[in-house]
Every structure is written in C-alpha cells, then in structure tokens.
Amino acid sequence: MLIISKKILDDILAHSKETYPEECCGILVGRDEAGKRVVTESYRARNVSEGRKHDRYLIDEKKLIEVMKATRGLSVDVVGFYHSHPDYPSRPSGYDTETAAWPGYSYMIVSVAKEKVVSFQSWVMPDGANAFEEEPIDAAAQHDRNQEINIGRDESRPYGNS
C-alpha cells in the first residue's frame, strides 16, 4: 500500500500535465510503516532521456544523488519514483519492464491524455520477478482524485502506442 497525501499527489499530477506530451519523472521520499509505504515528499526531476521524451524517461541522476544525500541519517529515504505516460495507460509499458526496475522501489505511473490526468497507479517489481505487480494507493486519496479526474475526463480520447 502506497500512502500519499493529496498535496503531494496534486504536485505529481500537475507535473504530469505540465510536461505533456513529454514524460515527466520524479523521486518519492518516505518511509515504510508496518507494511505500508508512506510518501512524505516528492521531488521533480529532469527527464534526461535523449531524443524520445514522449515515451522514454531517464531520471537526472544528479537530482537523485542530491535527494539521497539529503535523506542520509534521517528516518525517511528514497522509496520510489514516478513518471507519466502521455496518451498511454498507467500500467507499465514493455520498456518499463525491460529497463531493469529495482525491486524494493515503488513506481508510480500517471496516465495523461490531452493534458488531463486519466488515471494513476503504483507498481512494484518483486525480487526475482520479470513483471510488475500493482501496489494499491491509499484509498482515501484515490477516491478524492478519481472524483476530480472524472470531472475533466475525455472518454473519447483513444490511447496511442507507447
């Protein structure tokens, strides 16, 4: 279970919309509590993928190092990452699975179409597995967001390929 506040979620969703039609990416910081993962901060990172930012992302490692250093010795740590899927569902693409997702991190994906958020989900790669498993997102936050998403959602928008 990934627990994320509305404030943090709003920033991730805003980031996803702002970068459309390119993918955005960022870093999730938080802590594990009794089997649940609580996100306490998110940090926007540059997508430094060369050439294909509409369907590829690469987190700027300088930003990741900065965030990892900032959490040293604290009770929080880097617990995962987020990225957006412009015109593609919020499930991992083939490329997401191929690019060696690290077991132990949460990978949140936001689906954006026509600069509107369609859905968001979180995924984990179990150790030794070669496919992602969905990680539920805190129900209260999900409920609030789904209400907002549905208001602005364009159901006619078909997804492209990623």
Next chain:
Amino acid sequence: MTTVRIPTPLRRFTNGAEDVPATGATVAEVIEDLDRNYAGMKARLCESDGNVRRFVNIYINDEDIRFLQQLQTPVRDGDELSIIPAIAGG
C-alpha cells in the same frame, strides 16, 4: 577503509545498513570485499562478465567511475563509494 553508500533496494544484503565499510585499492576490489561480507551484492552490481550493470551507477566521492577508470578507478582511504540506481523506463 572506504564507506560504501547502499541504496534502499540493496539494504536487504546489509541488514538494513545505509552505509558499510569496505576495503580495496580499486572499485573492483571494493566490490569483491563487499561481496565477501554481504553475499550476493556483486551479482546485483555487475554482469556475469564482471562489467557494471547497465542500470547501476557507481560514484567515488562525487565522480562517476564511467568518467574515471571504470572498475579500475583507484580508491583511497576515506573515499566514499556510492551505488546509485539508474532509473529509466518508457
């Protein structure tokens, strides 16, 4: 003695430790020493041919070893070796 910074996913090898000491005159030797103390670590960092995995970045202090001498980069007493995951996808 080198301090090795361990990212969250690899801390299950180090009993949860955020950083661990290791010895070695080069990055390759430090990784060997890590693997002696925390079995399985080398396989997470290196391919079977010994090269660093594609989605692993290794820094000595603030320098990426790709721009130094890769695994043969010298490590000095007091240096800090950081394992940084490369996070990418589509």
